[in-house]
Amino acid sequence: MPPNLSSRPSNQRRSDYMGKADIVARNIKFALTGEDKRNWFAGNPVATAIMDGASILFPVGETYFINAVVHFRDRVSDPKLLAEINGFQQQEGIHSREHRRYNNAIKAFGGDVDALEQNLRDEIARWDDSPEFKLAVTCAFEHFTAILADDLLAHPDFMAGAEPEFSRIWHWHAIEEAEHKSVAYDVWNIVKPKGLKGYLMRTRAMRLATRVFLQQTHNNAFTLLAARGEAATGRNIRRALYFGLVKPGTLRRQMGAYLSYYLPGFHPWQHDNRHLIEQRKDSYAAPITAAE
Ligand SMILES: [Fe+2]
Ligand SMILES: [Fe+2]
Structure with missing residues (x-):
């Protein structure tokens, strides 16, 4: 029976009525080194470089x-949200560690990963660094990771032909991004500037995140490709567009979900995808430590 929203107490947040996933930090070490897994994404250098280019953003991001x-933890009194913040912190901490290991592993394929990571640091250094705006930027990137995760989990053929361990780290990351997708946003709803000012800050942060995510992933991918002996030829540019717009076609498929962020009453769990998490999470139930 859906709750009657019109009768909810005025101090009850809208998200309290929504189902949310449990946030579980799965401390797994992935085995990405060892045999040469160059072009790990179905032998496709462009698809591989796009995913690797995104991975480079994660440790810093x-x-x-x-x-x-965490800056705003003291402003939160709800014990459930405080527990979710802890889960979020643990999950993102392990993601950062594992993508650092991932990024070290792909150095063997060519490309100055450290210089690309420094580009993101330099970019961040130019942003408004007020705590509220940093949280708004975080909410925006969390929406990006949530819709990319949803796309990966909803389409089992997304990574068809990929090396199993690379597929595994991306699915693991997707599950956890889906689980914690509303944590930053629920904190934002407590601390955001009131009224129009809050909305304008949130959407300004999304426009920034959109530019940075697309620019940096694109630049990282083509820099890696060049270092790996693949020029930015017309063919490779077409392959990148095909990847984004046709197959898997995430940019096309998720356009509506992306735009929903600009609605004034947006909340991440308005799109309930807990069934996708349920379908996949058992493969990661036990912490597994792979050989280095
Ligand atoms: Fe993450
Ligand atoms: Fe996240």
């Missing part, structure tokens, strides 16, 4: 997200 959310 997720550290930023943790700090942005």
Whole structure:
């Protein structure tokens, strides 16, 4: 029986009525080194470089997200949200560690990963660093990771032909991004500037996140490709567009979900995808430590 929203107490947050996933930090070490897994994504250098280019953003990005959310912990009194913040912090901390290991592993394929990571640090250094805006930026990137995660989990053929361990780390990350997708946003709803000012800050942060995510992933991917002996030829540019717009086609499929963020009453759990988490999470139930 759905709750009667019109009768909810005025101090009850809208998200309290929504089902949310439990947040479980799965401390897994992935085995990405060893045999040469160059072009690990179905032998496709462009698809591989796009995913690797995104991976390079995570250690710096997720550290930023943790700090942005934890900054406001003292403003939160709800024990459930406090527990969710802890879960979020643990999950993002392990993601950051594992993508650092991932990024070290792909150095063997070519490309100056450290220089690409520094590009993101330099970019962040130019942003408004007020705590509220940092949280708004975090909410925006968390929406990006949530819709990318949803796309990966909803389409089992997304990573068809990928090396199993690379597929595994991306699915693991997707499950946890889906689980904690509303944590930053629920904190934001407590501390945001009131009224129009809050909405304008949230959507300004999303426009920034959109530019940075697309620019940096694109730049990282083509820099890696060049270092791996693949020029930015017309063919490779077409392959990148095909990846984004046709197959798997995440940018096309998720456009509506992306735009929903601009609605004034947006909340991440308005899109309830707990069934996708349920379908996948058992493969990660036990902490597994793989050989280095
Ligand atoms: Fe993450
Ligand atoms: Fe996240």
